[in-house]
Amino acid sequence: MSEESSGNTKKVEVILSPALFPAYFESKDCTVVVIDIFRATSAICAAFESGVEGLIPVATLEEAIDYKSKGYLVGAERNAEVVPGFDFGNSPLGFKDGQFKGETIVLTTTNGTKAIEMAKSAAKVIVGAFTNLSALCDYIEKEDKDVLLFCAGWKDRFNLEDTLFAGAVAQKISQNLRFQNLSDSSIAAINMYNGAKDDMYKFLGESSHRKRLSRLNMEEDVIYCLTLDQSNIVPVLDGNVIVSDKK
Amino acid sequence: MSEESSGNTKKVEVILSPALFPAYFESKDCTVVVIDIFRATSAICAAFESGVEGLIPVATLEEAIDYKSKGYLVGAERNAEVVPGFDFGNSPLGFKDGQFKGETIVLTTTNGTKAIEMAKSAAKVIVGAFTNLSALCDYIEKEDKDVLLFCAGWKDRFNLEDTLFAGAVAQKISQNLRFQNLSDSSIAAINMYNGAKDDMYKFLGESSHRKRLSRLNMEEDVIYCLTLDQSNIVPVLDGNVIVSDKK
Numbered sequence: 036m037s038e039e040s041s042g043n044t045k046k047v048e049v050i051l052s053p054a055l056f057p058a059y060f061e062s063k064d065c066t067v068v069v070i071d072i073f074r075a076t077s078a079i080c081a082a083f084e085s086g087v088e089g090l091i092p093v094a095t096l097e098e099a100i101d102y103k104s105k106g107y108l109v110g111a112e113r114n115a116e117v118v119p120g121f122d123f124g125n126s127p128l129g130f131k132d133g134q135f136k137g138e139t140i141v142l143t144t145t146n147g148t149k150a151i152e153m154a155k156s157a158a159k160v161i162v163g164a165f166t167n168l169s170a171l172c173d174y175i176e177k178e179d180k181d182v183l184l185f186c187a188g189w190k191d192r193f194n195l196e197d198t199l200f201a202g203a204v205a206q207k208i209s210q211n212l213r214f215q216n217l218s219d220s221s222i223a224a225i226n227m228y229n230g231a232k233d234d235m236y237k238f239l240g241e242s243s244h245r246k247r248l249s250r251l252n253m254e255e256d257v258i259y260c261l262t263l264d265q266s267n268i269v270p271v272l273d274g275n276v277i278v279s280d281k282k
Numbered sequence: 283m284s285e286e287s288s289g290n291t292k293k294v295e296v297i298l299s300p301a302l303f304p305a306y307f308e309s310k311d312c313t314v315v316v317i318d319i320f321r322a323t324s325a326i327c328a329a330f331e332s333g334v335e336g337l338i339p340v341a342t343l344e345e346a347i348d349y350k351s352k353g354y355l356v357g358a359e360r361n362a363e364v365v366p367g368f369d370f371g372n373s374p375l376g377f378k379d380g381q382f383k384g385e386t387i388v389l390t391t392t393n394g395t396k397a398i399e400m401a402k403s404a405a406k407v408i409v410g411a412f413t414n415l416s417a418l419c420d421y422i423e424k425e426d427k428d429v430l431l432f433c434a435g436w437k438d439r440f441n442l443e444d445t446l447f448a449g450a451v452a453q454k455i456s457q458n459l460r461f462q463n464l465s466d467s468s469i470a471a472i473n474m475y476n477g478a479k480d481d482m483y484k485f486l487g488e489s490s491h492r493k494r495l496s497r498l499n500m501e502e503d504v505i506y507c508l509t510l511d512q513s514n515i516v517p518v519l520d521g522n523v524i525v526s527d528k529k
Contacts, residue, residue, distance in 0.1 A: 051440055054301045058438035191305035193298055193467040219490050220440040226477060227470055243466050 045213055046181040049201040049220035052188040053146070056153050059183055059218075066178045067154040068163040068171065068204065071187035072196040073244045074125045074253075075112070075147025077164040077260040081127035083279045084166075084266040086136035090277040092148040093141060102141040109141040115247055126256050127166070139276065146187035151272065154185055160272035161280075165200055165260060170267040172207045174280060179213065184221070195227075195242040196260075199235060202228030235261050292460055293428040296448040296467035299435040300393070303400050306430055306465075313425045314401040315410040315418065315451065318434035319443040320491050321372045321500075322359070322394025324411040324507040328374035330526045331413075331513040333383035337524040339395040340388060349388040356388040362494055373503050374413070386523065393434035401432055402519060409517035409524060412447055412507060417514040419454045421527060426460065431468070442474075442489040443507075446482060449475030482508050 050059045060067075070076055082090055093099050096111060096118065103109040103121070110123040117124035125144045142148060154160045159178055163171045175182055184204055186197035202224030208214040209225070217225070231238035236258065239245045248257055259265075269280040297306045307314075317323055329337055340346050343358060343365065350356040350368070357370040364371035372391045389395060401407045406425055410418045422429055431451055433444035449471030455461040456472070464472070478485035483505065486492045495504055506512075516527040 049440075051298055052302055052305070054305060055299055055438065055440070058299070058301060189466075191302065192465070193296075193302070193470065195466045195470060198470065217488070218439070219436075219442045222488055223440065223442060223445065223470070223474055226474060230473060230477060241464070241469055 044216040045179065046216045046218065047184070047205050047209060047214050047221050048182070048218040049184045049186065049198065049205060049224045051186050051193050051198060051220055052191050053150055053153055054191040056185065060157070062181070063156055064158050065181040065183055066159045066161065066175055067157040067183045067185050068161055068175070069147065069150045069154055069185050069187065070163050070197045070200050071144065071147030071150065072164060072200050072260050073248060074127060074256055074260055075144040075187065076162045077166055078125040078127040078130065079142070079162045079270050079277060080164045080167045080266050080268065081130040082135065082140070083268045083270050085130040085133045087130070087140060088137050089139035090270070091139065091141045091275060092151045092277060093143045094149045094152040096143060099141060099143040107141045108135060108138060110143070112144045114145060115251055115253070126253070127259055128256060146189060150185055150187040155272060162270035162277060163200065163204060165203070165263050166265040167267065167269060168203060168207070169264050170269050172204060174269045175204070175208055176211055176214070182208065182214065189244055194244055196239055196244060198224050199228050199231055199238070202226070203232070291463040292426065293463045293465070294431070294452050294456060294461050294468050295429070295465040296431045296433065296445065296452060296471045298433050298440050298445060298467055299438050300397055300400060301438040303432065307404070309428070310403055311405050312428040312430055313406045313408065313422055314404040314430045314432050315408055315422070316394065316397045316401055316432050316434065317410050317444045317447050318391065318394030318397065319411060319447050319507050320495060321374060321503055321507055322391040322434065323409045324413055325372040325374040325377065326389070326409045326517050326524060327411045327414045327513050327515065328377040329382065329387070330515045330517050332377040332380045334377070334387055335384050336386035337517070338386065338388045338522060339398045339524060340390045341396045341399040343390060346388060346390040354388045355382060355385060357390070359391045361392060362498055362500070373500070374506050375503060393436060397432055397434040398519065407519035410447065410451060412450070412510050413512040414514065414516060415450060415454070416511050417516050419451060421516045422451070422455055423458055423461070429455065429461065436491055441491055443486055443491060445471050446475050446478055446485070449473070450479070
């Protein structure tokens with residue numbers, strides 16, 4: 036037990052980048068929330084909301100190609116764009132027409148799916164986005180374990196949007212007396228979220244990734260990804276496949 | 283050149299933990315500011331203000347013991363306490379009586395001296411603390427290079443006090459038009475500093491390391507470390523020795 040633990044209160048820790056995961060992942064008995072707001076985890080939530088049956092996250096393009104050769108529908112994104120030769124990327128809007136309903140699809144992204152891969156030995160790995168915030172917080176509280184809010188970042192760098200979301204979750208669950216053992220990173224993320232929540236779009240105006248998406252004309256995706264509670268599904272990792280908690 | 287660079291504006295990036303150093307250290311042609319507010323870099327600034335001639339930072343206790351056997355005065359801190367058998371720890375107040383005036387001393391600490399070791403291939407490595415904030419910012423502006431504000435953290439974890447100070451520096455230098463290319467981490471640190479600057483002591487009340495120091499009755503150190511501009515010396519790494527910029 037770390038020196039910060041107190042009694043039976045659960046730890047709530049924000050991991051600001053995949054490079055920091057080893058410094059925080061002390062025990063498998065925890066709930067890890069993988070966060071990649073622009074856009075992998077927002078897209079995964081949208082996929083389940085649109086009726087996808089299962090989603091296999093893979094870290095490398097090699098694995099993605101392998102699944103494609105087996106006949107799967109495979110999405111691949113690198114540097115915010117669809118990789119040529121694949122079926123889709125990580126735009127959440129790409130799932131809204133329900134074309135993958137009932138399917139088990141495969142996805143690899145620059146940061147998000149690597150983070151899922153790193154976290155997979157944890158007792159529970161779930162997928163979070165502003166679009167399923169409330170359902171996610173309810174799920175975390177029911178699990179009643181220490182919580183690691185794992186920001187996928189951008190190529191191991193800190194990013195604002197993932198941290199903002201981690202702050203939103205940390206603030207919401209820490210209203211519950213069982214989740215009040217906050218790390219320094221959680222305090223910082225909550226602080227940032229409180230300063231930004233009234234206009235996240237504006238707050239993120241100067242962020243590196245919003246600028247990147249803006250250059251690629253993905254403003255519509257950005258607005259979608261910052262709109263709260265569009266889904267009550269919590270995607271949960273089950274072995275190597277992500278499934279809906281409602282199934 | 284990274285995609286965030288624009289024209290001749292210098293990058294200002296905050297590195298929130300030593301584990302993130304590789305993700306930000308893209309070129310040696312930069313100024314690295316090593317930050318370990320509680321208490322290594324505050325102590326190093328205090329040492330030079332008290333007249334120390336040189337300070338050799340070493341990462342391991344083995345190296346520290348080696349210097350001690352050669353007759354040096356050696357400080358060693360681990361987990362916020364003086365290591366038994368050494369001459370002093372990393373309390374800045376330990377230097378105020380001027381007992382090491384004119385000496386070249388050796389210091390190893392839990393986080394700060396390791397960060398100095400990691401950074402040492404950079405063109406310029408300097409030591410920052412609230413106690414030399416203004417002098418440090420002037421020095422950075424004169425150097426006119428990209429700036430990495432390198433938080434030593436706590437055993438690779440994010441901490442609030444180092445990030446607050448990085449925010450203070452980023453905010454101050456970004457008033458200068460030449461230093462306005464801010465990373466997401468700099469934006470977050472500035473935001474945090476602006477919310478906390480009117481009462482940093484209170485803001486840090488819940489921080490992990492302030493609690494740790496409080497248990498060890500080091501509140502006086504904490505207050506010293508949060509008091510701005512007590513020194514106009516900028517400690518600068520010169521080979522393996524830190525020296526004063528005023529020499």
